[in-house]
Amino acid sequence: MALNDHGFPVISCGTGLSAWETRLSSAISALARASASGQLWLGLLVFGMAVARPAQAAGDPRCSRAERLARCAHPALTPARLGALARAARRPSHPLFLVDRARAIPADFPLARGSTWRSCRDPRPGALGDLVCLPVPRTNRFTALRRGAWDAARPRRSARTHDGLLVGHRGRIGFKAMLDAGLREGGVELFITSAFRPYAVQAAIFEDHVAREMAGGLDHGAAVAASATYSARPGHSEHQLGTTADLTYRAADGGLPGFGRFMAHQMRASKPMRWVRANAHRFGIVMTYRHDRVAATQYVWEPWHWRFVGVEAADAMVACDLSVAEYLEHLHRAARPPPFEHADRILRDDAAVTQPRRLIVARPGERVTARWWVTNLGSRNWSALVVRPVVVADALRDVPSEPRLDGCVPVFESTRLERTLVAPAAPGRHEVVWQLETGAGAALGELSMAVVVVRSDGQTR
Numbered sequence: 001m002a003l004n005d006h007g008f009p010v011i012s013c014g015t016g017l018s019a020w021e022t023r024l025s026s027a028i029s030a031l032a033r034a035s036a037s038g039q040l041w042l043g044l045l046v047f048g049m050a051v052a053r054p055a056q057a058a059g060d061p062r063c064s065r066a067e068r069l070a071r072c073a074h075p076a077l078t079p080a081r082l083g084a085l086a087r088a089a090r091r092p093s094h095p096l097f098l099v100d101r102a103r104a105i106p107a108d109f110p111l112a113r114g115s116t117w118r119s120c121r122d123p124r125p126g127a128l129g130d131l132v133c134l135p136v137p138r139t140n141r142f143t144a145l146r147r148g149a150w151d152a153a154r155p156r157r158s159a160r161t162h163d164g165l166l167v168g169h170r171g172r173i174g175f176k177a178m179l180d181a182g183l184r185e186g187g188v189e190l191f192i193t194s195a196f197r198p199y200a201v202q203a204a205i206f207e208d209h210v211a212r213e214m215a216g217g218l219d220h221g222a223a224v225a226a227s228a229t230y231s232a233r234p235g236h237s238e239h240q241l242g243t244t245a246d247l248t249y250r251a252a253d254g255g256l257p258g259f260g261r262f263m264a265h266q267m268r269a270s271k272p273m274r275w276v277r278a279n280a281h282r283f284g285i286v287m288t289y290r291h292d293r294v295a296a297t298q299y300v301w302e303p304w305h306w307r308f309v310g311v312e313a314a315d316a317m318v319a320c321d322l323s324v325a326e327y328l329e330h331l332h333r334a335a336r337p338p339p340f341e342h343a344d345r346i347l348r349d350d351a352a353v354t355q356p357r358r359l360i361v362a363r364p365g366e367r368v369t370a371r372w373w374v375t376n377l378g379s380r381n382w383s384a385l386v387v388r389p390v391v392v393a394d395a396l397r398d399v400p401s402e403p404r405l406d407g408c409v410p411v412f413e414s415t416r417l418e419r420t421l422v423a424p425a426a427p428g429r430h431e432v433v434w435q436l437e438t439g440a441g442a443a444l445g446e447l448s449m450a451v452v453v454v455r456s457d458g459q460t461r
């Protein structure tokens, strides 16, 4: 099976020009250019290289989101099952819980309230919760993963993944099964260098990055913003879930390469990490910070950072080329729509919202304008639109204007920075405009704007 440059199976969508036609067309123009300059031999070489270049369809813009999602359809995944999954994923204990720059994890998760994480060297009874301690290679340190992410029984329902490979290894999934299989199947030796981090550790790591950026000449606000592109703020790291691990590997010279932003290309090209990219989904594991999702995640590419989501989700995410956030959106779309009174549920099946989540960075005292277009597709009416900014830094102190939606009326304000607008039921394109202002003394305002469309189903509030 053909793989793209992430090691994922190529998905051909069959719209527009085929990959071969696209290559042929670019090769012909290259040939024409080179021939015009008298370098026919060079033109023929370019022509041959262009035609022979392998396709990269999963990252191919010709594959629309809808086309990729169409491949996710599975007869066992009924709307009721998808809805249950989407609801379950709101609990931080669920492997699909979404953590990003806007959404945080409870500070005491996964340990019970009142218990204190010490370390794997000093585990008091019960203090570890369901965390399993693992040695970090070449150090005297330990790291920890939640038991399910380290070693779990594979689900009975599916014996093979979408690409025909056997699920798991010896009836298990998770990082342990992947490390074992790497050695047995691929001859690659993989190691976990960092896994669970309690809130305080993530806070210390982030503060350390900020201090380094300031030592490099940035002021505090700029240092925070710069650090937040490659390190999660405390509360916002997948490492706090206990289901995420940073990996390294035994290199050809016997050493264990370090990792970091400057090692990404070397790591990607290595044999062990190529094996991981091609096989991780069989063990329920996916890469979070892909280089083709930097705009969406707002984090740099991290080829070492892998997350356990369960084999069913990982398989679908690879088959359909979806991130965790996109897969959750797919679940919400496919699930039975919630009734109107559950207005907190995100649903976008009847209205297309441009840039449904958008990060805005504002300087102190700056007025920012957030703007979206919402298109009511008209298949079913929707009646309310919740505009919900999530303030990452506590810098937005003033809301000088009400959000405005063409033809809509504000109906209530549930929090200081949240508005619900009644939208027209008629199909059509509507513009939302909302101006916000940061406090003059604020360091930096980061605003993740979420637009939540709520279906009416004929019910009234």
Ligand SMILES: [Zn+2]
Pocket (backbone or CB within 6 Å): 239, 245, 246, 304, 305, 306
């Ligand atoms: Zn990581």
